[in-house]
Amino acid sequence: EKCPTPTAVATVSQYACQRRTTTENNNKIFTDAFEVLVEIYEFNEIEGPCLAFRRAASVLKSLPWAVQCLGDTHNLPCLGEHTKAIMEEILQYGRSFEVEKILSDERYQTLKLFTSVFGVGPKTAEKWYRRGLRSFSEILADRSIRLNRMQQSGFQHYGDISRAVSKAEALALRNIIDEAVHAITPDAVLALTGGFRRGKEFGHDVDFIVTTTEMGKEEGLLPRIIDKLTKEGILLYCDYQASTFDISKLPSRRFEAMDHFAKCFLILRLEDSQVGGGLHIAEGDIRGWRAVRVDLVSPPMDRYAFALLGWSGSRQFERDLRRFARMERHMLLDNHALYDKTKKEFLAATTEKDIFAHLGLEYIEPWQRNA
Ligand code: DGT
Numbered sequence: 001e002k003c004p005t006p007t008a009v010a011t012v013s014q015y016a017c018q019r020r021t022t023t024e025n026n027n028k029i030f031t032d033a034f035e036v037l038v039e040i041y042e043f044n045e046i047e048g049p050c051l052a053f054r055r056a057a058s059v060l061k062s063l064p065w066a067v068q069c070l071g072d073t074h075n076l077p078c079l080g081e082h083t084k085a086i087m088e089e090i091l092q093y094g095r096s097f098e099v100e101k102i103l104s105d106e107r108y109q110t111l112k113l114f115t116s117v118f119g120v121g122p123k124t125a126e127k128w129y130r131r132g133l134r135s136f137s138e139i140l141a142d143r144s145i146r147l148n149r150m151q152q153s154g155f156q157h158y159g160d161i162s163r164a165v166s167k168a169e170a171l172a173l174r175n176i177i178d179e180a181v182h183a184i185t186p187d188a189v190l191a192l193t194g195g196f197r198r199g200k201e202f203g204h205d206v207d208f209i210v211t212t213t214e215m216g217k218e219e220g221l222l223p224r225i226i227d228k229l230t231k232e233g234i235l236l237y238c239d240y241q242a243s244t245f246d247i248s249k250l251p252s253r254r255f256e257a258m259d260h261f262a263k264c265f266l267i268l269r270l271e272d273s274q275v276g277g278g279l280h281i282a283e284g285d286i287r288g289w290r291a292v293r294v295d296l297v298s299p300p301m302d303r304y305a306f307a308l309l310g311w312s313g314s315r316q317f318e319r320d321l322r323r324f325a326r327m328e329r330h331m332l333l334d335n336h337a338l339y340d341k342t343k344k345e346f347l348a349a350t351t352e353k354d355i356f357a358h359l360g361l362e363y364i365e366p367w368q369r370n371a
């Protein structure tokens with residue numbers, strides 16, 4: 001049967017940083033399937049196909065139209081044979097048998113369950129699976145397993161943390177953090193980042209950048225915030241990592257995955273009375289509060305634009321910004337800096353727009369970075 005290809009389709013870039021991707025996903029039936037494949041390849045530590053399905057999902061998310069037949073995809077980048085085979089199954093039967101097989105697989109289900117606990121990564125999940133463990137109760141009953149502090153908190157607050165955080169809750173937390181940082185120093189700078197900055201309605205945590213306009217004064221800021229939250233009685237968990245950032249060591253040999261700024265991974269107690277419209281909790285939950293995962297990152301002010309760009313995501317958008325910089329511009333980008341390998345110099349930036357301009361990219365708004 002004939003399927004008309006959408007007319008006047010602009011060429012789609014292979015780089016997410018050259019596409020505009022809002023939170024509206026017209027191809028969710030495909031991208032949900034790809035995301036299951038990404039997960040299983042991640043669990044099996046097979047990088048190539050994992051990356052391929054990530055890129056394919058990202059390309060489909062950027063389309064302002066729904067793919068109706070395989071013919072629609074022939075001008076699109078990053079769609080390989082395997083990807084197209086999955087899409088064909090979905091187009092024909094409404095579902096992919098390959099994906100359904102994974103979804104019903106015991107190992108997949110168990111690893112998915114275990115990695116849903118804060119502090120449990122694929123390595124730990126696999127270790128527990130190999131020991132024959134299949135449920136939380138079996139893990140908690142196993143005397144030979146020593147949970148670290150993060151995992152203990154992960155189990156303790158599992159119900160709350162595995163429940164999505166709403167935008168209203170994120171904004172309530174911004175007020176709480178804002179009050180705390182401004183009580184510490186009037187020149188504090190606070191930015192909501194991560195998924196909520198990209199306009200998402202729900203997230204798995206709430207990400208903030210906190211610093212001070214005066215350089216150097218941001219040192220000690222996070223410990224003071226932590227101290228304040230502790231005194232307020234709302235700090236349920238805190239993993240503080242001091243800064244290992246050293247400007248003289250840039251450019252680092254490999255522009256790394258994780259940045260060197262001071263940061264803390266928190267679990268905070270949020271009261272129902274603090275949230276306009278109320279907490280996003282289960283019906284019948286009468287506690288009047290919930291636990292929420294919050295990340296705070298504290299770069300020095302001259303690194304602010306890089307940190308903001310790096311923490312705003314999406315992860316795929318970040319990956320492709322770096323890949324674009326490296327492959328197309330011979331530059332190195334990370335959360336700290338942008339280095340021009342041709343000129344052998346760092347390129348300064350005070351705003352995200354400066355960074356896009358250095359890269360010769362059109363500016364992409366945060367809500368267009370949901371790649
Ligand atoms: P979600 O799941 O609703 O919280 O979605 P996001 O996009 O807020 O994801 P999240 O909170 O995991 O991370 C926010 C951004 O921060 C992410 O796009 C990239 C950055 N980020 C978070 N963790 C890391 C990390 O370990 N390394 C690096 N380089 N960036 C990270």
Ligand code: MG
Nearest residue numbers: 194195205207
């Ligand atoms: Mg987040």
